[in-house]
Amino acid sequence: MNLGVWMSRGGWRHKRVSERRLETWNLPDLPDGFLAASGFARLYVAIEGQWRGYFVITRLLWSPSDPRAPFSLAFAPASWVAIEPLPAPPRPRSQRFTLDIPPTRR
Numbered sequence: 001m002n003l004g005v006w007m008s009r010g011g012w013r014h015k016r017v018s019e020r021r022l023e024t025w026n027l028p029d030l031p032d033g034f035l036a037a038s039g040f041a042r043l044y045v046a047i048e049g050q051w052r053g054y055f056v057i058t059r060l061l062w063s064p065s066d067p068r069a070p071f072s073l074a075f076a077p078a079s080w081v082a083i084e085p086l087p088a089p090p091r092p093r094s095q096r097f098t099l100d101i102p103p104t105r106r
Contacts, residue, residue, distance in 0.1 A: 001037035004044035004051070004101040006091040012047050015055070018077045024061065026069035027096050035060075043073055044101045046088035051102050053082040 005025055007015070015023045025043060034041075042054040055075035063070050089100045 001031065001034050002042040002044060002054070002099075002101055002104060003031060003034075004046060004088065004098045005096070006046045006088070009047050012045055012052070016077055016080055021076060022058065022074045023055075023077055024072040024074050026066075027071045027073065028069050029096075030060075030071055031097065031099055041073075042101075042104065043075055046091075049088055049090070050085040051083060051088045052085060053080055055079050056081075 015025075041057040043057050044054045045052055055077075056079040057073045057075050058079075059074045061072040061074055063072065083102065086102050089098055091098075
C-alpha cells in the first residue's frame with residue numbers, strides 16, 4: 001500500500017542525503033489495511049504543495065514505548081525516485097498521511 005506525507009524542503013533534504021542505511025518516518029497510526037497489503041509500498045513526499053517523488057518502504061517498525069508515534073516506516077535514502085511535480089492535496093492540520101497520491105505504475 002502506498003501513502004503520502006508532507007515534508008518541509010529541509011526535512012526532505014535531510015532524509016534524502018542521509019548517510020544512514022535506513023531513515024524512518026514516524027506515524028501515530030496506519031491506514032486501514034496497511035498491514036494486510038501485499039507487495040512493496042511507496043512513501044510519496046509532497047513538498048510545498050507538490051508531489052516530488054517517493055521512497056520505497058522496506059519495513060514497518062513498531063515501538064510501543066512511543067505512544068505519540070509508535071509506527072515507523074523505514075526506507076533507504078538511496079531508494080528515492082523523483083517524479084514530475086504534481087499538485088498534492090493541502091495538509092489538514094491533524095492529518096499525518098494521505099492515500100490521495102499520484103497514480104502509480106508498477
